[in-house]
Amino acid sequence: MEKKVGQAMLEVNQCDITEVDTDAIVNAANAQLILGAGVAGAIRTKGGPKIQEECDAIGGTFVGGAAITTGGNLKARHVIHAVGPRMGEGNEEEKLKNATLNSLKLTDENRLTSITFPAISTGIFGFPKERCAEIMLSTVVDYLKGNTGLKRVVFCLHGASSYEIFSETLKRL
Numbered sequence: 001m002e003k004k005v006g007q008a009m010l011e012v013n014q015c016d017i018t019e020v021d022t023d024a025i026v027n028a029a030n031a032q033l034i035l036g037a038g039v040a041g042a043i044r045t046k047g048g049p050k051i052q053e054e055c056d057a058i059g060g061t062f063v064g065g066a067a068i069t070t071g072g073n074l075k076a077r078h079v080i081h082a083v084g085p086r087m088g089e090g091n092e093e094e095k096l097k098n099a100t101l102n103s104l105k106l107t108d109e110n111r112l113t114s115i116t117f118p119a120i121s122t123g124i125f126g127f128p129k130e131r132c133a134e135i136m137l138s139t140v141v142d143y144l145k146g147n148t149g150l151k152r153v154v155f156c157l158h159g160a161s162s163y164e165i166f167s168e169t170l171k172r173l
Contacts, residue, residue, distance in 0.1 A: 001167045001171070003170055005140075005141050005145065006144040006146075007150075008150045008151050008152060008153055009151070009153075010141065010144065011153070011155065012154075012163065012170050013154060013157065014156075014157050014159070014160065016042075016156070017042070017116055018074060018075075019075060020075065020116045021076065022154060023107070023113055024071075024076055024077070024107055024114070025074065025076040025079055026080045026082050026116065026118060026120070027039060027081045028040065028084055028119075028120045028125075029082060030083065031060050031062060032060045033055035033060050033081050043079060047072035048073045050070060051072045054069035061081070063083050063089070064094070065098070065099070066082040066103045068081070068110060077112075080106050080107065084127065085099075085121055085125065087121070087125060087127050087128075092121075093135055096120060096135050096136065099120055100120065100139040100140065103115065104148070104150070107150060108150065111149060113149055114153070114154070115150065116153075117153070117155050118157070119158075119162055120132065120136065130165055133165050133166045
């Protein structure tokens with residue numbers, strides 16, 4: 001599913017984020033920037049040890065924050081490590097919005113024109129997929145209506161149900 005927003009194309013796909021060829025992919029990170037399981041583990045495995053070494057040098061970031069490293073052996077040249085909230089920690093919706101927004105800002109600050117997001121915090125962090133889709137997509141749409149160099153934003157979703165939720169949400173926006 002695709003939708004033109006401002007000067008950019010916004011896409012929702014069912015895919016493997018480690019295989020996407022955009023300037024940056026987003027890792028749904030923890031605050032310590034330790035590449036453990038799930039999306040982060042796949043990024044570590046395919047991207048190689050350089051990504052974790054750069055994360056270790058950064059040392060971490062806050063919930064709602066984001067940090068950038070190279071992409072190692074990935075097709076993407078960079079990985080943006082966005083720290084989403086754990087369900088139940090409080091103020092989760094604002095933190096998810098900030099993680100999305102800070103990822104977009106890092107993309108522009110580094111003069112990148114394309115970025116791919118997963119559904120941040122919907123795995124082991126337990127955030128509801130429907131709310132995630134609403135928050136992340138509306139944040140991206142609002143950002144793309146402003147002054148940005150982004151030309152392409154992709155949501156790369158794992159599984160048919162996540163794809164359907166994000167596609168239906170994008171149709172409504």
